[in-house]
Amino acid sequence: MSALRKVALALVLIVLSLIGAVAWMFRSRAEAIPDELPAIDLATADPQKLVIPGGGGLPDLKLADLKGKRAYLIVEDRESMSAREGSAMNRAMARWTYPDDVVGYSIGDTEGFGLLRGKIEEIVTPMRPELRLPLYLDFEGAVTRTFKLPKGHTGIVVLGTDGAVAFRHSGAMTPEQLEELRALLGATVPPLAPAPAFKVGDLDNAACKGKACAFVFLAGPVARKDIPGGKEGFDGDMEASFKQFSQPDIRLASIVVDADPKLDPDKVGARVVGKLDGVDLTRWTAVPEAGEARVAFGLQPDDSALVVVDKDGNIAMKDIGRVPMYKFGILSELIGVELSDRDNGS
Numbered sequence: 001m002s003a004l005r006k007v008a009l010a011l012v013l014i015v016l017s018l019i020g021a022v023a024w025m026f027r028s029r030a031e032a033i034p035d036e037l038p039a040i041d042l043a044t045a046d047p048q049k050l051v052i053p054g055g056g057g058l059p060d061l062k063l064a065d066l067k068g069k070r071a072y073l074i075v076e077d078r079e080s081m082s083a084r085e086g087s088a089m090n091r092a093m094a095r096w097t098y099p100d101d102v103v104g105y106s107i108g109d110t111e112g113f114g115l116l117r118g119k120i121e122e123i124v125t126p127m128r129p130e131l132r133l134p135l136y137l138d139f140e141g142a143v144t145r146t147f148k149l150p151k152g153h154t155g156i157v158v159l160g161t162d163g164a165v166a167f168r169h170s171g172a173m174t175p176e177q178l179e180e181l182r183a184l185l186g187a188t189v190p191p192l193a194p195a196p197a198f199k200v201g202d203l204d205n206a207a208c209k210g211k212a213c214a215f216v217f218l219a220g221p222v223a224r225k226d227i228p229g230g231k232e233g234f235d236g237d238m239e240a241s242f243k244q245f246s247q248p249d250i251r252l253a254s255i256v257v258d259a260d261p262k263l264d265p266d267k268v269g270a271r272v273v274g275k276l277d278g279v280d281l282t283r284w285t286a287v288p289e290a291g292e293a294r295v296a297f298g299l300q301p302d303d304s305a306l307v308v309v310d311k312d313g314n315i316a317m318k319d320i321g322r323v324p325m326y327k328f329g330i331l332s333e334l335i336g337v338e339l340s341d342r343d344n345g346s
Helices: 003-020 079-083 087-095 114-130 143-145 175-185 238-245 248-262 291-296 327-335
Strands: 070-076 104-108 135-138 156-159 166-170 212-217 267-274 285-287 307-308 313-319
Touching: 003 166, 070 079, 070 143, 070 175, 087 327, 104 143, 135 143, 135 156, 143 175, 156 175, 212 248, 212 327, 238 248, 248 267, 248 307, 248 327, 307 327, 313 327
Parallel strands: 070 104, 104 135, 212 267, 267 285
Antiparallel strands: 070 156, 156 166, 212 307, 307 313
C-alpha cells in the first residue's frame, strides 16, 4: 500500500473502521431511493427546530439561525462513502465559487453509534481542517429523518433564505442535476487563467500542450523515511503519522510517491522540484531547482507548492503550503490517477 493511501485513507475513513467494530450488530442501512422523495412532515419534524450538536470546537448547528442565507447540507454515511456516491458532486462543488449568502455543512450520519461518540469525535477533530465544509456528526439520525432521505446514500438539502426546503436529492447526481444545484446556489465556475511562460526541467508551455502537467515544488529535502507508509517509510503510530503527513513538504512528497507508478506519461507530465532522497521515481522526474518557474508561477523561493497546468494551457490548480485532502479529488481528475480508494470532497 502506498504512502498516501496508507495515511490519507486511514484518516478519511478511520471512523468507518471504528464503527466496523460494532457493525456486525447492524444490517446494511442502504434503502431504495424512491422516484420522488417523501414529503416532509412539518408537524412531526420541522427543519426549523432541528439542532445538530457540535463537536471538536464547533458550535451547535441550529437551522433556524440560518434564515437569511442559502444553506446546504451534504449528508454521508458509511454506505454512501464506500460507494463513493458523492464523488462527482463533491468534486464539482469544490471548484465552484459561492455568493456571500451561501453557507454549507457536512453531516455524518452516525445514527446507532452513540456508544463510540467520544472516540469518534477524538479522531475526527484533527481531520476537520482537511475538509471543505464544517463536519457535524449526527448520532441521532435527525437530519435524514427530518428531510426524509434514504439511509445509505449521499444526500443534499438546500434551504432558501426563508428557511424553506428548496432542493433535496439522494444518490449520485447527473451533470444536469449538478447544474440545477449550481444555479440554485448562485455559484459560478471561475474561469481559469492561462499559464505564464514557464520551464521546469524539460517541460515548458509547448511540451505541455495537449496534456496536463503537474509540478511539485518542495521547500527542502525530503527522505523516504520521512514519508508515512511503506516498508521504508516513517515509522510511527497513527497520531504521529498524521502530524508528519500534515507537513506541506511531506504531503506533497506523499502525493508524488502515490501517483508515480500510475501516471500515464503520454497524458501527464510530472516534475518535482527539490530533493527526494531514497525515492525511486519512474514517471515523475526530479529537478534540482527551477527558480525562474517559481517566479513565473508567483511562488517564493521557500514555498511548498503544487501547480497543475491543464491540457489547454491553463492554471487548473495552484496551492501553496499544505494541500487539504478534499482537493485530492480535483487533483485526481486532472492527472488521471485516483489518489485514494475513497473520495469525500466535503
